[in-house]
Amino acid sequence: MKVRARDAKEVWREEFEAGPARQDGLETSTISGIPLKPLYTSDDLPGRPEELPGQFPYTRGIHPSGYRGRLWTMRQFSGFATAEETNRRYKYLLANGQTGLSVAFDMPTLMGQDSDAPTSRGEVGHCGVAIDSLADMETLFDGIPLGDITTSMTINSPAAILLCMYIAVAEKQGVPASRLGGTLQNDILKEFIAQKEFIFPPEPSMRLVVDSIEYCAKEVPKWNTISISGYHIREAGSTAAQELAFTLADGMAYVDACIERGMRIDDFASRLSFFFDAHIDFFEEIAKFRAARRIWARWMRERYGAQQERSWKLRFHTQTAGVSLTAQQPELNIARTAVEALAAVLGGTQSLHTNAMDEVLALPTDRAARIALRTQQLLAYETGVANTIDPLGGSYFIEALTDEMERQAEAYFERIEEIGGVIPAIESGFFQKEIADASFRYQQEVEQRRRIVVGVNEFTVDDEEPIEILRIDPKLESEQAARVREVRRKRDQARCANALNSLRKAAAGTDNLMPYILDAVRAYATEGEIMRSLIDVFGTYTETAVV
Amino acid sequence: MAPTATKPVRIVVAKVGLDGHDRGVKVVARALRDAGYEVIYTGLRQTPEMVVDAALQEDAQVIGLSIHSGAHMTLFPAVVDELKRRDATDIVVFGGGIIPDDDIAALKKRGVAEIFTPGTPLQDIVDWLRKRFPDEKS
Numbered sequence: 001m002k003v004r005a006r007d008a009k010e011v012w013r014e015e016f017e018a019g020p021a022r023q024d025g026l027e028t029s030t031i032s033g034i035p036l037k038p039l040y041t042s043d044d045l046p047g048r049p050e051e052l053p054g055q056f057p058y059t060r061g062i063h064p065s066g067y068r069g070r071l072w073t074m075r076q077f078s079g080f081a082t083a084e085e086t087n088r089r090y091k092y093l094l095a096n097g098q099t100g101l102s103v104a105f106d107m108p109t110l111m112g113q114d115s116d117a118p119t120s121r122g123e124v125g126h127c128g129v130a131i132d133s134l135a136d137m138e139t140l141f142d143g144i145p146l147g148d149i150t151t152s153m154t155i156n157s158p159a160a161i162l163l164c165m166y167i168a169v170a171e172k173q174g175v176p177a178s179r180l181g182g183t184l185q186n187d188i189l190k191e192f193i194a195q196k197e198f199i200f201p202p203e204p205s206m207r208l209v210v211d212s213i214e215y216c217a218k219e220v221p222k223w224n225t226i227s228i229s230g231y232h233i234r235e236a237g238s239t240a241a242q243e244l245a246f247t248l249a250d251g252m253a254y255v256d257a258c259i260e261r262g263m264r265i266d267d268f269a270s271r272l273s274f275f276f277d278a279h280i281d282f283f284e285e286i287a288k289f290r291a292a293r294r295i296w297a298r299w300m301r302e303r304y305g306a307q308q309e310r311s312w313k314l315r316f317h318t319q320t321a322g323v324s325l326t327a328q329q330p331e332l333n334i335a336r337t338a339v340e341a342l343a344a345v346l347g348g349t350q351s352l353h354t355n356a357m358d359e360v361l362a363l364p365t366d367r368a369a370r371i372a373l374r375t376q377q378l379l380a381y382e383t384g385v386a387n388t389i390d391p392l393g394g395s396y397f398i399e400a401l402t403d404e405m406e407r408q409a410e411a412y413f414e415r416i417e418e419i420g421g422v423i424p425a426i427e428s429g430f431f432q433k434e435i436a437d438a439s440f441r442y443q444q445e446v447e448q449r450r451r452i453v454v455g456v457n458e459f460t461v462d463d464e465e466p467i468e469i470l471r472i473d474p475k476l477e478s479e480q481a482a483r484v485r486e487v488r489r490k491r492d493q494a495r496c497a498n499a500l501n502s503l504r505k506a507a508a509g510t511d512n513l514m515p516y517i518l519d520a521v522r523a524y525a526t527e528g529e530i531m532r533s534l535i536d537v538f539g540t541y542t543e544t545a546v547v
Numbered sequence: 548m549a550p551t552a553t554k555p556v557r558i559v560v561a562k563v564g565l566d567g568h569d570r571g572v573k574v575v576a577r578a579l580r581d582a583g584y585e586v587i588y589t590g591l592r593q594t595p596e597m598v599v600d601a602a603l604q605e606d607a608q609v610i611g612l613s614i615h616s617g618a619h620m621t622l623f624p625a626v627v628d629e630l631k632r633r634d635a636t637d638i639v640v641f642g643g644g645i646i647p648d649d650d651i652a653a654l655k656k657r658g659v660a661e662i663f664t665p666g667t668p669l670q671d672i673v674d675w676l677r678k679r680f681p682d683e684k685s
Contacts, residue, residue, distance in 0.1 A: 107565035122621025196567025327665045456666040545590035
């Protein structure tokens with residue numbers, strides 16, 4: 001007897017409902033709380049024309065050749081202690097076949113302070129490398145040909161200064177700015193929303209971002225001037241849909257600001273890049289990456305009227321989720337990272353950082369960092385997952401979840417627009433509250449054992465074996481402080497003071513500040529001095545803490 | 548609820564140091580508030596002096612510190628020292644964040660009452676406070 005398709009589904013439904021059901025009290029929604037059906041079928045497939053990679057709206061990838069054409073870039077973020085020590089690590093990485101660098105700066109550098117500032121105590125060289133002036137940047141890239149490699153710099157409020165330092169080091173190496181390739185994070189909006197490394201108020205912060213985008217479009221055309229980041233939003237506790245929506249909303253805010261400056265969309269859109277988190281809920285993450293490409297392509301083409309295809313394509317870097325790592329049984333983090341990295345690859349990332357198992361405790365040791373890199377290599381070369389483009393495309397479940405992500409993101413865009421845009425939404429604490437609520441909700445689910453974190457609230461051990469961690473020598477701080485004082489003593493004082501005065505005047509006007517910052521950097525003004533000159537004009541920002 | 552003569556326990560929670568990672572501190576602040584404590588969150592980038600100022604002004608019995616940047620060995624003891632300098636050592640200091648096990652004993656020796664590391668159930672923090680302040684209302 002022939003069973004009709006519709007009947008088969010009914011039969012399954014009856015059998016499913018009559019069958020066993022686990023009584024463990026665990027959530028069956030995604031980690032972000034999206035309810036899931038036990039089964040997806042052709043009924044869940046959208047009735048839309050077939051999508052293909054390399055074709056608008058790029059749900060299945062921006063390249064027609066996927067990873068058949070080129071594997072993702074394995075770009076491990078590193079930096080610690082002094083410029084000299086980090087320079088040694090970079091040379092080691094380059095000698096081992098890495099083609100790109102990714103600089104992690106320490107907290108004082110990220111916050112625009114010199115190493116000898118009172119509020120830098122205890123922080124120098126801990127989270128990354130300490131950079132105070134051009135002199136440190138020269139040491140950091142000593143013997144590394146900046147014309148031949150690409151460099152990613154994770155820095156935000158003082159991004160323009162660090163980029164100018166990079167340009168100035170290249171000048172000394174005889175490399176013109178037009179040959180420089182790399183990425184500057186330079187995403188201040190997500191700092192206000194999530195990571196909170198802001199210094200100036202939103203308006204002048206946005207001016208600096210647009211100044212750098214405008215300057216680079218002319219002078220450093222191969223540079224990715226901004227990496228619009230969802231990573232920090234997610235790590236701060238947002239859901240996947242919030243990460244997606246808030247990041248793309250930030251992206252549109254930068255586009256609006258550049259257009260307002262008088263730039264043409266197709267002159268800068270292709271240099272905007274994105275940075276997402278790869279969290280532990282496997283399918284939700286894949287759907288998020290696919291939805292991101294589709295939403296961005298639509299907005300760029302339809303709302304902003306970009307003409308060139310390259311302006312429509314969302315390119316992104318991914319990092320596995322630091323927040324998913326556990327201090328308990330830290331070796332398990334290798335498995336978590338592998339699953340997250342696989343989601344990033346199946347989502348079509350352009351580049352990937354895999355976390356080391358010990359990053360929940362300190363900066364990674366050499367051994368932990370190597371295992372993290374090897375995890376990516378294993379995915380690329382052993383598992384076969386790179387052989388087929390968008391292998392999950394057409395999956396009933398993945399396509400339905402991709403649509404759901406898109407729907408939730410569009411709903412957020414409407415709410416943000418109702419509030420008056422991204423900056424008013426920041427100032428009213430909208431994003432911060434949404435994220436804090438999501439993070440608290442998740443924590444409650446873990447506390448109530450409705451979600452299991454292996455090794456933390458289930459499958460625990462009594463005696464944790466200690467693992468080796470990287471220690472930063474406390475002497476480093478006083479040595480770095482002495483170094484910056486020496487730079488201040490030895491430079492041409494008149495030239496430096498003039499450069500800082502010109503910068504202050506320009507900041508009060510409307511000129512693009514990049515050439516003024518570059519002059520100050522060349523005169524060995526320190527990062528802290530340049531930031532203070534700008535603070536004199538712009539002031540600083542304090543957020544109203546939302547709990 | 549019957550009126551009680553004892554004052555509710557007041558807790559100042561603060562982010563010391565330069566990092567802006569406030570997920571943990573906010574979750575803990577909400578949980579302590581839900582447990583009945585009076586919680587004052589100072590916000591980001593507090594110096595040890597600012598934290599102690601806030602605790603004295605708010606008449607707090609407890610200071611909770613959060614840090615993720617690795618500067619805990621400098622900044623947590625600096626808060627304890629500032630309390631000594633201001634003759635306020637009756638205020639109990641506890642902390643949390645990315646703090647390696649080896650540092651916990653050293654911090655306790657320097658006068659930090661307890662350290663809670665990643666993965667700690669919120670209830671453990673509440674239980675610890677209840678034990679520490681058994682007679683007070685929370």
